[in-house]
Every structure is written in C-alpha cells, then in structure tokens.
Amino acid sequence: MTLDQKTHDELVEIAGRYPEKRSGLLPMLHLVQSVEGRVTPEGIETCAEIIGISPAEVSGVATFYTMYKRRPVGDHLVGVCTNTLCAVMGGDAIFETLKSHLDVGNDETTEDGTITLEHVECNAACDYAPVMMVNWEFMDNMTPASAVQLVDDLRVGKEVTSTRGPRLCTWREAERVLAGFPDGRVDEGPAAGAASLVGLEIAAERGWTAPATQASGAADGAPKTSDDPVAESARVEQESPTDTTAAEKKEAK
C-alpha cells in the first residue's frame, strides 16, 4: 500500500519550504502520521524517496523523537505530565486514576480505539499544574475527577474545548497542522490563560510600568513620547512614582 497522490504532493511541498529538502523531514513525518495514524514503512519509504536518502536514515530519525508513533494511535492522544512539578501537584495521582479508569497502561490504547494514554514530560505550562495534553492542546489545572470527565467526554464524541485554546480536533488532524497545514482554528480561545496574566494584573493595579523612554535614551531617534495612550499613561505614571514598594525594593538590595 502506498500513500495517495495528494499526500505525496504535500510531502514534496513540505520539503520545498527549505533550502535543503531533508530539513522537511520532521514535518513530513507529522504529515505521514496524520494520514496513516502512525509512522508506517510506506511513509518512511516515501519520505526517503522524496528527500533522496535511505529508508534506514528516515527510520533513524523517526525512532529518535517521541511524538512519532510506531503503533496505531487512538482518535485522541491523552498525555498526563508526570515531570516533577506536575507529578507533585497531582499528575501522578491523575495518571494512576486514568490508567485504572481506562484499563490501559502507559502508551496503550483503549479497546474501542478512542484513546491512547501516555505520560508526558514538561510541556511548558507549569503555572497551570497539574497539566494534561489532549492532541497537544492544553488542559490546565486538572484533578483526577476532571481528568475522568475529560476522557469520558472524548470517548462518547462530545465536543471538548481546551482550557485556553480551541475546540479539540483529533490527533490526526493535529498532526496535519504540525506539518504546516493550518486548520482555521487559530482564532479560537483566548490570548492567554489566567496564570499568564497575574503579573500583568498586579502591575496594572499598582500602576507599575516599564520606564518611559527618556530623552537621553532617544539619541538614536526614539521618540520621547508615544502616540500610544497606554505608553503615554505609563510615562506619566513613571514620572510620579509614589509607591512605597519601590523604596522597599531599594532596601532589599
């Protein structure tokens, strides 16, 4: 069985984005997974042929990176972060709960083929611990109960939305986006989750801003004031600093 013509053409297109074709290999393998549900021997051979390297070289790459799967993945790839911080904050308990609830082990798929469960390493969302990922979308501040609800919803095909992102697609659809083919969901979800904004909110409450541009700093032509009202109010606030915290900070140093 070989890949269809459309996939072949898209693989060629990916390779063409780079000065050297081989640079396209990582996204090409993502595309293979989106079509085949895993990295198949046919996918490896097609990539090798397009790039002009041996299938063994492609296999060497496919086996190095953890996102490439050699066994079929379920409709949804559910990851639980069990790196230290998330583990301590409850990731271990969540992972144990899900293994038992779904009756699968790590990197195994439920009998109905809907969910593959795995533990994942730090996914750069530690301020939302414990964190889960579904098809590489963030599911923040999870508990064992919310994790069970999440997988139950996924199994019955209910629409689920990332806690600070879009409606979840399937794992295969996600792999297609990673290959560089957008799916139109970019404008779903907020700009940032609550934890990403805490410092900004405190700064706004207390009137803290970065310094305004000083005249002396404008030797290279930077304007002293901005026509941006936010920057302008920042400048005004900076020129009348009255808060005690700044003084406290000086003492601390």
Add this chain to the structure above:
Amino acid sequence: MVDTLTPVLTKNWGQDRAWTLPAYEAQGGYKALEKALSMAPDDLITAVKESGLRGRGGAGFPTGMKWSFIPQDNPKPKYLVVNADESEPGTCKDIPLMMASPHTLVEGVIISSFAIRANKAFIYIRGEVLHVIRRVQAAVAEAYAAGHLGTDIHGSGYDLDIVVHAGAGAYICGEETALLEGLEGRRGQPRLRPPFPAVAGLYASPTVINNVESIASVPSIVANGPEWFSSMGTEKSKGFGIFSLSGHVNRPGQYEAPLGITLRELIDLAGGIREGHQLKFWTPGGSSTPLLTDEHLDLPLDFESMGAAGTMLGTRALQLFDETTCVVRAVLRWTEFYKHESCGKCTPCREGTWWLVQTLAALEQGKGRESDLDLLLDQCENILGRSFCALGDGATSPISSSVKFFRDEYLAHLTHGGCPFDAAASTAFSPAGASV
C-alpha cells in the same frame, strides 16, 4: 526608580485578540521594524550590544556579541534560527508569549535577521504545543500579507522569508547544535564545537540561534533605545525578564520584572506560599539549575548572584515546593527525565544517567545504604564536565544540590524503609494540602 514589575513583553497579553496583526499594530507594533530598516545593520548590532541584553534561554550569553560573531565576509547565506523548543522542566514563558503575542516574536525575527544580514529565518517550535504553532503560523502569514516579510520589505531592498518548523518531541533539541540537527532532518544529537554555529551552523553556514524571549526583546530595545533597556536590571544583568512561578504558591504565573528582583518579592506578589505551609526548596531557572532553599530568598535573581550562590539564573523558572514535598522523590523524577532525554551520543550521559536512576531509586525505596549517597555523588562527578553537552551536567544539578541541603532526608528514607512523606499532601487538590 524602576517599578517592581515592568511589563513589556507581557504588556499586551490581556488584549482582545492580541495575537492578530491589527491588535499588535494598534499598540505600536511593527514601528520598531520601520525604524530598524532605516538604520545600518551594524548600528542595530551595536544597539543590542549596548543594551546589555543577555540570552534569555538560560545561558546568558550577550546577544549582540553573538550577532557580531557572524563573519560578514563569508559568502555563504546567513541564517537566524529561533529556539522555541522550550522544554526545560519548569520553564513556561516562551509558550505563553508566542500564544498571546506571536507578532512580538515575528517583528523581533525580522529586525534581528536584518541586523545579521540573513534572508532566511527559522522558528523551531517544539511540536507539543499545537495552538501556539497555529498562532505563530498565522502571524507569519499575516506579516507576509502586510509586506513585513517577503521581498523588498517596505521598499528597503531587504528580503526575508520565515519558516515555522514544528519539532517532534526531544528535550535535547533545546541545545542549539542538536536543534540544528533536528532542523536539518536528523536525529537531534549535539555537534562538537568548535566550529561554533556563528561560523558553521545550519547547512554549515553562519547562523545565529537565539531564544524566543531574547528575540522578542529586540523590538523594544530598538524602539526605546539601549539606555532604556539597561536602566532596568542590575549592573551586569540588564533589562527585564519573565519570571515564571509554579508550584506551591497562591498565584502561580508569569511576572515580568527587572533582573535582580528577589524570590521573596515575587512570592509576596504571588500571595505567598499556600496557606499553612512553608517554602522548602526551589529551582531558580529550571531543573538543571542547582536547587536553593528558604535561606536564599533575598538573593537578587540575576546571573551574577545566582552564580555566586552555586547555581544559575537559567530561564527564571521558579518551581516552588513546600515542606510536604519529598525532595528525593522530586529529584528522582527529574533524573528519570534526564535519562529518558539523553540522546545517547556520549557515554557519561547515556550510561551515567541510567546509573543515577538505579542508585536514586534504591535510596528512594529505602533499599540502599548510606554509602550509596557517596556513590551517587561519585557518579555525578563522573558525569559533570565529562559529558558532550550540558544535558549531562544538568542531570547532576538537582542531585548534588539536594544532597548538600537535604542529606538527612535521604537518610530518613533508609531508616524509614521507604518514603516518609504522604504524596497526597503535596497535590493541588488535596484537602491536606489546603490546611496542613
């Protein structure tokens, strides 16, 4: 007097549809690009040098100096590669930046590429952050449509293309030469240096590799001037940075402040350690930076002070653990991570991290002997400084620092015949966690 928090990169994160070009331009976005294109590239490099900006990916190498290492007489193409492979445990600043305001990064990429005279730039984003990748892909597309990218950008005669590249799961690709291997479609194993990437990087051509936050800081430096940037921070650690608080603190999240703020100040802002508990240990900049304790709350979080305390500023990934947390369990888990992520290229790291896990796991289960602690430190000594790249060195950091500060806790596992802690008490959802 500079304020305690100084939102610059995070400033627009709360805006409606902050990720779109109209929202970014409405708050002054791409004005710095206009200014940069009217400057000489060498003057841009000088400005970034004078600002004192040091790499925000952990190592703290001066960004402008890195740019000046590019041999402009080399006839090969020059490349800018953005390291957006944020994977260091605890580090969570670049991902929200790219999700909320990808144009800050894209504008920085264009200015930085112009400065080093690159006509092709790559943003290498770890693959495990789908929505972030969507947002960066869309921002690049919008920038092309607006004429900020492509040929003859705004009539300047300068051409630039950006490729958004998704990785595929490998912590090691945060190491810059391993990242280049990944970007060349190979297994992500580090390269021997020299030659350094500035001379022979991507496709053996002169290449600058910078962290997301470093590149995202560039537009503000160009817009406001290097003196503005260096008016924040400490003597040798200039400017602002995003400090990421996580763990047992009331308001975990992102706090953008001048370098040199202390953890005590940050914890105060974050509403304190969770009710009824005390700070036990913390990482200043990810798991590869040696642990500190509550004795170190008043140290300025800058490169020099952290170095003097025997650790590193790293990525300002402040993971906070209270007294319910078993340090041995925490360190074992990090060690398992390093073992899993070791690329296998060099023996000290490949074999050494395996042995570290064996020894630590036995201690954690209370099965070892006291002499195993010395064995553990001996193993660390044989990895530190003998590994091919910093991954092996980093693997030893949590171990040697935790033995230094918490030796008794390791021994308690032996006398107790296992872990004396209740793991449930550490969780975010445990009733025990909320009230002792």
